[in-house]
Structure formats: C-alpha cells, structure tokens
Amino acid sequence: MMHAQAVSPAMAGSVPALSLKNVGKSYGTGAEPIWAVRDFSLDVANGEFISIIGPSGCGKSTLFNIIGGFFNRYDGDVVVHGKSDPGARRTIGSVFQEESTFAWRTAIENVMFPLEALGIPKPERIERARDTLALVGLEGFENHYPAAMSGGMRQRVSIARTLVVRPQILLMDEPFAALDEQTRILLGDKVLQIQQQLKQTTVLITHNLTEAVLLSDRVVIMTYRPGRIKRIVDIDLPHPRTSDIITTDRFGQLVGTIWADLRDESNRGMK
Numbered sequence: 533m534m535h536a537q538a539v540s541p542a543m544a545g546s547v548p549a550l551s552l553k554n555v556g557k558s559y560g561t562g563a564e565p566i567w568a569v570r571d572f573s574l575d576v577a578n579g580e581f582i583s584i585i586g587p588s589g590c591g592k593s594t595l596f597n598i599i600g601g602f603f604n605r606y607d608g609d610v611v612v613h614g615k616s617d618p619g620a621r622r623t624i625g626s627v628f629q630e631e632s633t634f635a636w637r638t639a640i641e642n643v644m645f646p647l648e649a650l651g652i653p654k655p656e657r658i659e660r661a662r663d664t665l666a667l668v669g670l671e672g673f674e675n676h677y678p679a680a681m682s683g684g685m686r687q688r689v690s691i692a693r694t695l696v697v698r699p700q701i702l703l704m705d706e707p708f709a710a711l712d713e714q715t716r717i718l719l720g721d722k723v724l725q726i727q728q729q730l731k732q733t734t735v736l737i738t739h740n741l742t743e744a745v746l747l748s749d750r751v752v753i754m755t756y757r758p759g760r761i762k763r764i765v766d767i768d769l770p771h772p773r774t775s776d777i778i779t780t781d782r783f784g785q786l787v788g789t790i791w792a793d794l795r796d797e798s799n800r801g802m803k
C-alpha cells in the first residue's frame with residue numbers, strides 16, 4: 533500500500549492529466565538562494581484525486597503557484613494533458629486559500645463571472661451558474677451576498693465559480709484552512725460528491741491529515757524546505773466514500789502512517 537513511485541498504477545500507458553517534471557523554485561538572489569521547492573516530479577492520472585501534504589513552510593503554496601502558472605520563472609516543466617505551451621493551463625481551475633468572493637455580487641453573480649469573460653449569453657450563464665451552485669449544495673442561496681453567508685458557504689461559492697467552466701483539472705490551495713473542523717469534514721463530503729459526479733482530476737494542497745485521507749486516491753507527503761517528495765501513500769479506502777469512513781480502523785491506520793512521516797518533517801521545520 534505504500535510506495536514512493538510518482539506514477540499511479542492506473543496510469544500505465546496513458547497520458548497523465550498533469551505531469552510535474554523536476555519543478556523547483558528558489559527565492560532570493562546571491563550565493564544562498566532559499567529553495568522552497570526542488571526536484572519535484574509527479575504524474576497525476578485523469579480523474580485522480582491527489583493531496584499534497586506537508587508541514588508549514590515546506591513549499592506547498594509555492595508548488596500551487598508553479599502548477600497554476602502564477603510565477604513567471606521556475607525550474608522544470610509542468611505538462612498538462614501532454615502539452616507544456618502557455619495555453620495548456622487553460623484546463624486548470626484554481627481555488628485559493630484566501631476568501632475570494634466578490635462582496636458586491638450575489639452568489640449567482642459571482643458564479644456567472646467567468647462565463648461573462650467567455651461571452652456566454654445571459655440565459656445560459658444563469659442556468660449554468662444555478663446548476664453549479666446546486667452542485668455545491670447552495671440551492672436557494674443564489675441571491676445572497678457573501679456577507680450574509682458563512683465562511684464555508686463563501687468557499688463553496690468560490691469553488692462553484694471555478695467549477696462553472698468545468699475545468700478538467702481542479703487545483704486547490706488549502707481552500708478550507710479558515711474553517712472549523714466539522715465544517716471542513718462536511719465540505720469534504722461535498723467535494724467527494726462533486727468529484728464523483730464530474731470526475732475531474734483534482735490536486736489539493738493541504739496540511740490537514742483527515743482531509744487528505746478522506747478525499748484522496750494518493751497522498752503525497754512533502755519534506756520540509758526544500759519541498760521534495762518524501763513518500764507517496766496509496767489510499768486504499770473504497771469508493772464511493774463519505775465522511776463515515778473516518779471511524780474505520782483502516783482510516784486510522786492511514787492517518788497514523790502519514791502522521792509519522794509528517795511529524796519528522798514538522799520537527800525539522802520547528803528547529
């Protein structure tokens with residue numbers, strides 16, 4: 533169940549949805565640059581749910597920015613569905629850690645926003661935004677402003693705004709970091725349902741063990757700075773899943789296994 537290979541067995545012979553080839557990024561100049569991420573290589577299969585977990589400061593957000601295309605310069609290659617040209621990343625939809633809803637727009641107006649940029653006619657925009665809000669469990673809240681919603685609901689609006697264009701790859705950086713544990717777990721259920729329905733490839737950056745094990749097909753554990761792959765753990769829990777699985781022995785074993793690695797890296801970060 534545990535191995536350090538960076539290629540999923542399900543992927544043999546097919547083009548990965550996402551391929552990271554020796555990606556890296558350093559900050560600062562001069563003789564001693566700080567390497568945030570170094571020599572990070574990983575293939576993600578179509579439809580796979582991958583979590584990347586690591587201690588604070590290990591380079592998770594840096595990796596998110598590399599994958600999402602938010603840096604001008606980094607080392608290595610990011611290949612999306614076999615292509616590494618600048619347009620290849622159009623099939624990636626990103627969800628950010630910080631709250632990113634537009635306060636002056638209602639929930640449905642937030643979700644319609646990316647469709648406006650694509651020039652989609654209004655009736656279709658409304659229909660697609662409504663459907664996607666229903667997908668994230670916000671039916672009936674279409675006309676609410678973000679200020680009248682909870683943090684968890686606002687993050688669901690952000691997720692809906694990303695999903696409304698049906699990205700083939702969903703990339704998320706700690707999207708539930710600001711939420712309490714119960715809301716996180718319930719949102720995890722929602723994310724599982726969405727993934728089972730849309731079957732999009734998902735890369736979740738997180739420091740939350742429960743979330744990583746609940747949601748993922750594989751969990752990638754990062755080392756403390758420079759962020760490299762320490763180990764990849766196959767999550768051999770059955771599908772379809774719900775948060776009920778948290779109470780099983782196998783879930784506990786997987787969390788324990790990952791925690792053992794993570795604790796070593798977190799300790800290095802504390803020093």
Ligand SMILES: Nc1ncnc2c1ncn2[C@@H]1O[C@H](COP(=O)(O)OP(=O)(O)OP(=O)(O)O)[C@@H](O)[C@H]1O
Pocket residue numbers: 559560566567568586587588589590591592593594595739757
């Ligand atoms: N703009 C920057 N300039 C210099 N160093 C930076 C910069 N951004 C990040 N770093 C360094 O790179 C390392 C990785 O940062 P990054 O934000 O990617 O980590 P992280 O794993 O996302 O952290 P956290 O979980 O605490 O958000 C950090 O240790 C930090 O010191």
